[in-house]
Amino acid sequence: MRHYGFDVGEILPSDAPNLDLRIDPKLAWALRNRQEFPMNVQTAPRARLVRVPGLGVRNVDRLLQIRRHTFVRLADLTRLRVSLKKVMPFLITADHFPASGLLDGDRLLARLAPRPQQMELFAL
Amino acid sequence: MIQVDPGYNFADWRESARGLLEADLSPDQVLWEKAGQGSLFAEAAPLPAPKSAITFQVPPAFVDLARAAICHADLQRWALLYRILWRLVKCSEKHLLEIVSDPDVVRARTMAKNVRREIHKMHAFVRFRKIGEAETGRERYVAWFEPEHEVIAGAAPFFRDRFANMDWSIFSPKGCVHWIGGEMRFTPGVAKNPCDSPDELEEIWRTYYRNIFNPTRLKEKMMKLEMPRRYWKNLPEATLIPELIQASRTRTQDMLEEPGRDLRPVPNNRYLRGLQEMSVPYGDGIAPVEKTPLAELTRMVDACRACPLWERATCAVFGKGPENARLMIVGEQPGDREDLLGQPFVGPAGQLLDRALAEAGVDRSTAYVTNAVKHFKWEARGKLRLHKNPDRIEVEACKPWLLAELNSIAPAVLILLGGTAAASLLGPKVKVTRDRGLIDAPHLAAKVIVTVHPSFLLRIPDEERKREEYLRFVNDLRLALG
Numbered sequence: 116m117r118h119y120g121f122d123v124g125e126i127l128p129s130d131a132p133n134l135d136l137r138i139d140p141k142l143a144w145a146l147r148n149r150q151e152f153p154m155n156v157q158t159a160p161r162a163r164l165v166r167v168p169g170l171g172v173r174n175v176d177r178l179l180q181i182r183r184h185t186f187v188r189l190a191d192l193t194r195l196r197v198s199l200k201k202v203m204p205f206l207i208t209a210d211h212f213p214a215s216g217l218l219d220g221d222r223l224l225a226r227l228a229p230r231p232q233q234m235e236l237f238a239l
Numbered sequence: 240m241i242q243v244d245p246g247y248n249f250a251d252w253r254e255s256a257r258g259l260l261e262a263d264l265s266p267d268q269v270l271w272e273k274a275g276q277g278s279l280f281a282e283a284a285p286l287p288a289p290k291s292a293i294t295f296q297v298p299p300a301f302v303d304l305a306r307a308a309i310c311h312a313d314l315q316r317w318a319l320l321y322r323i324l325w326r327l328v329k330c331s332e333k334h335l336l337e338i339v340s341d342p343d344v345v346r347a348r349t350m351a352k353n354v355r356r357e358i359h360k361m362h363a364f365v366r367f368r369k370i371g372e373a374e375t376g377r378e379r380y381v382a383w384f385e386p387e388h389e390v391i392a393g394a395a396p397f398f399r400d401r402f403a404n405m406d407w408s409i410f411s412p413k414g415c416v417h418w419i420g421g422e423m424r425f426t427p428g429v430a431k432n433p434c435d436s437p438d439e440l441e442e443i444w445r446t447y448y449r450n451i452f453n454p455t456r457l458k459e460k461m462m463k464l465e466m467p468r469r470y471w472k473n474l475p476e477a478t479l480i481p482e483l484i485q486a487s488r489t490r491t492q493d494m495l496e497e498p499g500r501d502l503r504p505v506p507n508n509r510y511l512r513g514l515q516e517m518s519v520p521y522g523d524g525i526a527p528v529e530k531t532p533l534a535e536l537t538r539m540v541d542a543c544r545a546c547p548l549w550e551r552a553t554c555a556v557f558g559k560g561p562e563n564a565r566l567m568i569v570g571e572q573p574g575d576r577e578d579l580l581g582q583p584f585v586g587p588a589g590q591l592l593d594r595a596l597a598e599a600g601v602d603r604s605t606a607y608v609t610n611a612v613k614h615f616k617w618e619a620r621g622k623l624r625l626h627k628n629p630d631r632i633e634v635e636a637c638k639p640w641l642l643a644e645l646n647s648i649a650p651a652v653l654i655l656l657g658g659t660a661a662a663s664l665l666g667p668k669v670k671v672t673r674d675r676g677l678i679d680a681p682h683l684a685a686k687v688i689v690t691v692h693p694s695f696l697l698r699i700p701d702e703e704r705k706r707e708e709y710l711r712f713v714n715d716l717r718l719a720l721g
Contacts, residue, residue, distance in 0.1 A: 177339050177340070180337045180338070180339065181337070181338050181339060181340055183334070183337070184334045184337060184338050185338055185341075187340075190340075191340035192340075194340040194342065194345050195339070195340050
């Protein structure tokens with residue numbers, strides 16, 4: 116909330132008073148507010164850009180620096196070590212526009228939620 | 240294509256790069272290779288004459304980046320930096336360095352980061368060996384290090400600042416640095432460690448390392464991240480690490496399985512008691528230690544903060560009497576006069592008690608006299624301070640002091656004056672009116688007597704009744720004899 120500007124009501128809306136156990140709060144917010152996406156990485160303001168799942172504060176600041184001088188492409192995101200799998204449904208770059216079906220539908224959560232991991236029985 | 244010698248450091252490279260820029264030679268026309276390594280692709284021709292005498296504006300960020308990246312081991316570094324320089328200056332990509340996702344910039348920044356990391360590791364992992372003292376009296380040390388990049392010059396200032404008083408040298412295949420007599424000199428690298436035998440402190444260092452290694456906090460991956468394996472061959476403590484890692488599991492397991500030891504009783508010594516007095520007052524659960532001599536208890540009780548009564552009282556009134564007393568008398572709390580004088584039972588109630596004791600044939604000077612609560616509880620009534628009964632919490636909070644006195648004196652006869660004293664030691668069920676007289680409580684004393692408090696006698700308005708009650712009181716006190 117300190118860095119991304121989230122309000123308590125955005126993270127815990129009245130109809131979902133508990134945090135989702137499978138995904139992080141930022142992704143949960145994004146899935147609840149799909150009307151905000153996809154955002155254009157070239158023109159979106161910083162406060163909106165940090166809400167994109169997969170973009171952290173550091174990378175957003177780097178992108179703001181980069182986009183003043185050049186068009187941001189997927190290759191730039193790769194070189195910034197951004198997870199393309201996370202970002203692609205929500206972001207528009209110079210060489211990428213998310214397919215229309217990508218953002219809609221329930222399959223998005225299934226695709227983006229991390230795989231459940233088998234815990235070790237005898238871990239020390 | 241022309242061949243250019245990149246030189247030995249940033250200044251040399253900069254010189255060459257300037258020449259190339261002036262000659263307007265693009266990066267793909269230049270081969271950066273040290274002289275003496277004749278290349279098939281290029282000729283070691285001198286640079287053509289400059290076409291223009293323009294000076295070049297280069298952002299300072301580039302200079303910092305280049306200074307770091309030039310130390311990297313990658314042979315492509317000079318070409319890369321020249322390409323960035325060319326783009327900055329000739330291709331009007333003035334803000335190239337801000338585009339951190341540009342492939343060239345990414346490579347250069349990674350190189351710079353790795354060089355800085357290597358310098359940091361060098362600061363951490365150089366191990367000196369003492370090889371004696373110079374005639375000047377300065378100690379002489381040597382070290383051997385094998386860095387991946389050319390960081391000797393970059394790391395040297397740290398050692399100079401740290402070990403300014405000693406003469407030291409760091410040898411490495413990539414170059415050597417010497418600090419002798421306050422002067423720093425750089426010499427070419429050597430292939431082998433010139434000082435092979437460890438000094439006396441090395442074994443001490445290894446012992447120290449082995450002992451401060453905490454097996455329960457071992458995180459192998461993290462350790463190897465911070466102390467990569469490739470440095471281990473020059474660290475004297477590294478040979479200990481595998482066995483320490485191996486043993487850590489069993490050591491941790493043993494620690495977990497070890498049964499908890501019983502708490503040792505608090506030692507009874509003057510130092511600890513003094514600390515107790517000075518530090519946390521009783522109110523955080525530190526009760527007076529049993530078998531503390533009464534003199535110490537008397538000093539400690541003034542610091543007691545177990546209940547709020549201390550704030551409004553003048554002082555704490557502890558018990559008074561001989562330590563070997565046979566008889567112990569417990570009242571309720573100090574009154575107005577007792578609070579001002581710091582002695583128990585010296586006010587009107589005390590005087591009545593003295594009289595009654597004398598009549599009963601009991602010598603007060605042989606008795607130990609105290610109260611259940613040690614601070615005066617009062618409320619103001621004009622100028623007077625009117626006594627208030629202490630409540631259960633306050634009596635309970637003051638009980639450890641009473642118990643300490645009881646343990647210390649261990650009287651044969653215990654007289655409890657009034658309901659508060661009785662309730663404090665016998666529990667709330669005791670009623671003075673009903674259970675007056677001898678009470679069976681062998682855990683407190685052989686003979687326990689419960690009777691009224693003398694202040695109750697003082698408050699009886701009717702003279703007739705007052706005398707009756709007084710006589711009854713004296714009779715109760717007589718029970719103490721024999």
